Amino acid sequence: MLIFRHEDGSKIASPEQMQAWMKQTMDWIGGIAAQNKFITGTGLPFDESRVVWHKGVVTNGPFGDIKETIGGYIVVKADSVEEAVEFAKGSPVLQGDGNSVEVRKIAKNDGVH
Amino acid sequence: MQQQDLIPHLFRTEYRKIAAVLSKWLGIENLQVAEDLTSETFLAALENWSYQGIPANPVAWLYTVAKNKTKNYMARSQLFKQKIEKQIRVNQEHSVVDEIDLSEQNIFDSQLQMLFAICHPAIPTESQVGLALRILCGFGIEEIANAFLTNKENISKRLQRAREKLRQENVKIEFPGKTEIENRLSNVLTTIYLLFNEGYYSETNDDVLREDLCFEAMRLTNLLLNFEKTNLPSVNALLSLMCFHASRFEARRNDKGELVLYEDQDETKWDQELISKGVYHLKEAAVGEQISRYHIEAGIAYWHTIKADSPEKWESVLHLYNQLLSLEYSPVAALNRTFALSKVRGKESAIDEAEKLKLTQNPFYFTLLGELYTGLNNKKAREYFESALAITVSQLGQQTIRKKIEKLDGGLNASP
Numbered sequence: 010m011l012i013f014r015h016e017d018g019s020k021i022a023s024p025e026q027m028q029a030w031m032k033q034t035m036d037w038i039g040g041i042a043a044q045n046k047f048i049t050g051t052g053l054p055f056d057e058s059r060v061v062w063h064k065g066v067v068t069n070g071p072f073g074d075i076k077e078t079i080g081g082y083i084v085v086k087a088d089s090v091e092e093a094v095e096f097a098k099g100s101p102v103l104q105g106d107g108n109s110v111e112v113r114k115i116a117k118n119d120g121v122h
Numbered sequence: 123m124q125q126q127d128l129i130p131h132l133f134r135t136e137y138r139k140i141a142a143v144l145s146k147w148l149g150i151e152n153l154q155v156a157e158d159l160t161s162e163t164f165l166a167a168l169e170n171w172s173y174q175g176i177p178a179n180p181v182a183w184l185y186t187v188a189k190n191k192t193k194n195y196m197a198r199s200q201l202f203k204q205k206i207e208k209q210i211r212v213n214q215e216h217s218v219v220d221e222i223d224l225s226e227q228n229i230f231d232s233q234l235q236m237l238f239a240i241c242h243p244a245i246p247t248e249s250q251v252g253l254a255l256r257i258l259c260g261f262g263i264e265e266i267a268n269a270f271l272t273n274k275e276n277i278s279k280r281l282q283r284a285r286e287k288l289r290q291e292n293v294k295i296e297f298p299g300k301t302e303i304e305n306r307l308s309n310v311l312t313t314i315y316l317l318f319n320e321g322y323y324s325e326t327n328d329d330v331l332r333e334d335l336c337f338e339a340m341r342l343t344n345l346l347l348n349f350e351k352t353n354l355p356s357v358n359a360l361l362s363l364m365c366f367h368a369s370r371f372e373a374r375r376n377d378k379g380e381l382v383l384y385e386d387q388d389e390t391k392w393d394q395e396l397i398s399k400g401v402y403h404l405k406e407a408a409v410g411e412q413i414s415r416y417h418i419e420a421g422i423a424y425w426h427t428i429k430a431d432s433p434e435k436w437e438s439v440l441h442l443y444n445q446l447l448s449l450e451y452s453p454v455a456a457l458n459r460t461f462a463l464s465k466v467r468g469k470e471s472a473i474d475e476a477e478k479l480k481l482t483q484n485p486f487y488f489t490l491l492g493e494l495y496t497g498l499n500n501k502k503a504r505e506y507f508e509s510a511l512a513i514t515v516s517q518l519g520q521q522t523i524r525k526k527i528e529k530l531d532g533g534l535n536a537s538p
Contacts, residue, residue, distance in 0.1 A: 044456070047451070
């Protein structure tokens with residue numbers, strides 16, 4: 010799973026810029042899907058989000074102490090973590106300073122992992 | 123119309139109607155009987171009309187004979203007893219003839235219900251297409267064998283297994299319930315799309331047969347659109363897609379029957395009426411929340427009805443292929459996406475992405491690489507075309523690649 014962490018784009022960019030990012034993201038995903046290695050993915054809009062804390066305290070963001078938070082993810086089929094890292098390197102998210110793509114393995118549902 | 127033209131014509135239009143109604147009347151366990159009775163009806167017409175002349179109302183004549191043949195069949199077989207006992211109509215000699223309903227409404231219903239029955243998940247898609255061709259399109263075993271590039275025995279066996287399976291599953295010939303319709307519809311659309319593709323990409327040299335397959339697929343889709351419960355966005359999208367493709371029939375073949383590639387087609391030969399029809403159904407499809415693969419493919423096909431290259435065209439096509447691939451992978455879509463990418467971002471970056479596809483069993487993969495290297499490195503391009511040629515089986519495909527190599531060599535010789 011490739012998890013994107015970035016700032017809320019709508020706060021720092023114009024709608025045109027947002028659209029250009031969307032297109033780049035689709036191109037990137039298309040490239041992975043063309044290798045039959047894309048499984049699923051989605052963006053996670055920042056608006057109307059809540060954080061539920063210990064003892065049922067509910068807040069609107071911020072989601073953490075850092076500005077960059079989870080803005081979406083995709084799930085890919087990679088033969089190795091290195092391959093997944095190569096996919097991640099192509100993500101348009103990384104154009105922003107401070108943004109990151111976290112590469113994580115998905116637990117197998119075999120009760121062991 | 124003369125008799126020698128009339129019977130084939132009626133066979134085309136009426137076989138499927140009679141076959142669907144009789145199949146429904148006799149039940150899924152008697153599909154073969156329904157097909158045989160329908161064929162015998164036409165055989166009777168052939169024999170009778172040649173010495174008695176064509177009857178005043180040939181269609182009514184066929185319907186009457188079909189009903190009588192069914193009655194006789196039922197009287198001969200156990201089936202008669204079972205049906206009669208079930209329906210308690212012991213005294214009515216003529217009930218069978220009266221009850222087989224060949225009204226327009228029942229013909230329409232029976233065809234749709236048969237379509238849903240045939241597209242049952244228990245039988246393989248290839249067999250679904252075969253049965254649909256036989257019962258719903260009135261194709262002969264030989265024609266089906268030609269379309270699938272196999273022999274009659276194989277098709278007969280395949281259909282026999284499919285009929286047997288439908289019988290075992292006791293599939294009902296009826297409209298599925300609302301939720302079941304939605305589940306089954308995707309199967310029905312796949313079968314229809316396959317039927318269309320069978321015609322569109324068929325290797326058979328018989329042009330008429332090829333186009334027939336496509337138009338039959340479109341007719342079945344129209345049938346679905348005429349029924350309220352299946353007049354759905356994805357069905358409109360599928361018809362739209364097929365209209366756009368079919369608009370190029372005329373332009374796809376030259377006088378010698380060879381395939382003319384898209385870039386080389388004379389767009390004045392594209393059928394504008396079908397294109398407008400495609401646009402109409404694409405608009406009809408643009409409701410609701412769900413985007414099916416047919417929506418996306420219709421979008422791509424729409425852009426291909428505009429011959430001129432523009433940044434907008436290829437940006438849109440690339441975007442649609444990205445969407446299509448993230449919904450459902452297929453090698454063809456992966457290759458086409460890479461081609462669109464070359465139009466948007468240039469050949470070099472498309473080559474990078476193409477090499478990642480690793481579709482080394484697929485001749486089109488090498489053809490694409492050949493195309494991408496053409497003009498950049500013609501020596502490499504030629505090698506790729508040669509690799510494609512080495513694994514291309516069909517003559518038509520080999521012909522196309524040889525032309526590309528000739529073109530490349532011509533270019534090589536012309537340059538100093």
